[in-house]
Amino acid sequence: MLEIRGLRAGCGGVEVLRGLDMAVSAGEIVAVLGANGVGKTTLNKVLSGVVPVRAGEILFDGQRIDRAAPDAIVAAGLIHVPEGRKIFPNMSVRENLELGSYRRGKPRRARNLERVFATFPRLRERMAQAAGTLSGGEQQMLAIGRGMMAEPRLLILDEPSLGLSPLLVEEMFALIRRLNADGLPILLVEQNVVQSLEVAARAYILENGQFALSGTADAVRDNPELRRAYLGM
Template sequence: MLELEDIKVSYGHIEAIKGVSLTVEEGEVVTILGANGAGKTTLMRTISGLLKPTAGALRYDGKDITQTRADSIVELGIAQSPEGRRVFGTLTVEENLMLGAYTRPKAEALETRKQVYELFPRLLERRQQLSGTLSGGEQQMLAIGRALMAKPRLLLLDEPSLGLAPIVFKNIFKALEDIRQTGVTILVVEQNARQALKLADRGYVLEVGKIVHSDTAKALMASSEVQEAYLGKG
């Protein structure tokens, strides 16, 4: 479904992504692991069209989208829930969700909103509440729900559990498993490497803008090098 071929991305004279190649097959959950500053968010923003690579190619369903605009990428079926949630705090939960469906007919958007409320019942309870007054966990649910409103075939998730309490963290990952069961393909960047690998089929390890490991999630979980660097004890 998604193919990155030797992608390079720079901020001025600083090369943040140094020739990354990876693939995501339809129906998979793929995770990207790496320390802070490894380039994970830069890579996600490049896939969603917010940044343009200086070299290499991105293909989606075999079509070159390297220079495609971000709004057109959403229309193709790729939507992102960004790091830090980025909800519109002065708008209600419902208004935030409907903004996520700006590319879709209203009748379809209303049906998808119903599905989002079923996935995240707390959002239904808070639907008329200003998003800036929500808890961190509720804002994360809203950010994921807003991305789902675009009805993506490929969902990009950037640090979905960042800063969340353990019980909320578990609820978010349960929701991601439910999303997976609907057939949505997921590419996820996640600080909790152990949880990400439990959810994923495959994973890539990014270090200083380069892929240094790639394997099945099970093999990465068993790797002594990955354990020492990212999994810790337990």
């Protein structure tokens, strides 16, 4: 579904990503793990067309998208749920969800809305409520539900467990499993190493703009270099 070759990108005069190669196959959960400041969010923004590519290629379902505009990338079905949720706080839950189908999925908006409410019953209960008054966990549900409204063919989740209580973190990873069980490939970008490796098929450890480790989730978990690459130990 997604293939990255020799990807380089950055902000201003600083190169943040320095020659990344990775892939996500149909039906997989692939985790990109790393501490703050190693380039995870930059990678997501590059994949979404928000930050330009300096070198390399990005292919989505066999088609190059490294020079495509963000709206064209969304229309192709590569959907990014950003870090920090980025909901519209003064709009209702329903309005936030409907905006998710602005560029893709509009003809099936009513059906997709029901699917989101079936996945997140709390959002149905609060559909008329201002999104900014929701709890942190409910706002994360809303952000993912908004992504689902666009009928993703591949879903990028950027730090979905960030700021959640331990109980809600467990619920979030259970949700990721359920979405994937329905056939949705997911690129999971996280700091939560332990639980990400439990749900992912494969993983990449990002360190200073490069992948320090990669392989199956089990192999990465058992690699003694994981502590050095991720924790600097």
